[in-house]
Amino acid sequence: MNKEMLEYALDHLPIPSFRFFEETDSTNTQALNWVSQGAPEYSLVIAEKQTAGRGRSGRSWVTTPRSSLAVSIILHPTKFEIGKLGLFSLLGGFSVLKMIEDSYQVNAQVKWPNDVLIENKKTAGILSEALWQGETLQGIVLGIGINLLTPSVPPPDGLLFPATCIQAHCDREIDQIETLACLLETIIKLRESMLLPTFINHYEEKLAYMDQIISLDTGEANIISGHLVGVDEYGNVRIRFADGNEKIFPIGDIKLRPL
Numbered sequence: 001m002n003k004e005m006l007e008y009a010l011d012h013l014p015i016p017s018f019r020f021f022e023e024t025d026s027t028n029t030q031a032l033n034w035v036s037q038g039a040p041e042y043s044l045v046i047a048e049k050q051t052a053g054r055g056r057s058g059r060s061w062v063t064t065p066r067s068s069l070a071v072s073i074i075l076h077p078t079k080f081e082i083g084k085l086g087l088f089s090l091l092g093g094f095s096v097l098k099m100i101e102d103s104y105q106v107n108a109q110v111k112w113p114n115d116v117l118i119e120n121k122k123t124a125g126i127l128s129e130a131l132w133q134g135e136t137l138q139g140i141v142l143g144i145g146i147n148l149l150t151p152s153v154p155p156p157d158g159l160l161f162p163a164t165c166i167q168a169h170c171d172r173e174i175d176q177i178e179t180l181a182c183l184l185e186t187i188i189k190l191r192e193s194m195l196l197p198t199f200i201n202h203y204e205e206k207l208a209y210m211d212q213i214i215s216l217d218t219g220e221a222n223i224i225s226g227h228l229v230g231v232d233e234y235g236n237v238r239i240r241f242a243d244g245n246e247k248i249f250p251i252g253d254i255k256l257r258p259l
């Protein structure tokens, strides 16, 4: 991947500008800086390699050159979207899933809120970060990391969840730039319906562990357990407890509860 190839492949898309790095700390860090300098909607930061790639909950994310995709997309939510910012991370995960299914004919699932799984192994992760100045939202950065080819799959030791890559499930040749262009097209298209009930319905059809008993680590040394019953209109996960009561949670890590 290089700047000229990206310029050519992204030409038909409403991308005002992009920054490409052979190596950078984190595309999200670069994109957040760019937001603070006034980057317009759909500006992109793309890197072959990240030296300080970030994941959710303070975890790190490794990006292997020429076998993964690391991109951060700058968004300026509308006044309607601002009330439902949690949906952007679902939009990222669901768009990666659709891109994988449509471009590579590989079945995928989304593990709430936004991990993308193929055959129960993680192939992509999303880190959505917002930049605020006081009460004013400066912009959102939707950071997406996808394992495309075998070298991108991290070694199993130390992983919280098993990992895979698209290539392990598909005979087609996988091209970084073509994948990026399809992903961007999908995000732009799905965003049009993000605030409609159909978006949540379609997301739920692809939700891993739906109707199963899961445990949810809400982060504050608090792990709860119950039936995963879906997602609400804000993107919160809905859990039903043994006593029949239902509660929503805005953040957390889901695991299938061992029987």
Ligand code: BTN
Residues within 6 Å of the ligand: 025, 026, 027, 028, 029, 050, 052, 053, 054, 055, 056, 057, 059, 061, 063, 069, 070, 071, 072, 115, 124, 125, 126, 127, 143, 144, 145, 146
């Ligand atoms: C996760 O699964 O915890 C989220 C991983 C997000 C990784 C992507 S790679 C592009 C962008 N830049 C980062 O530093 N992180 C995100």
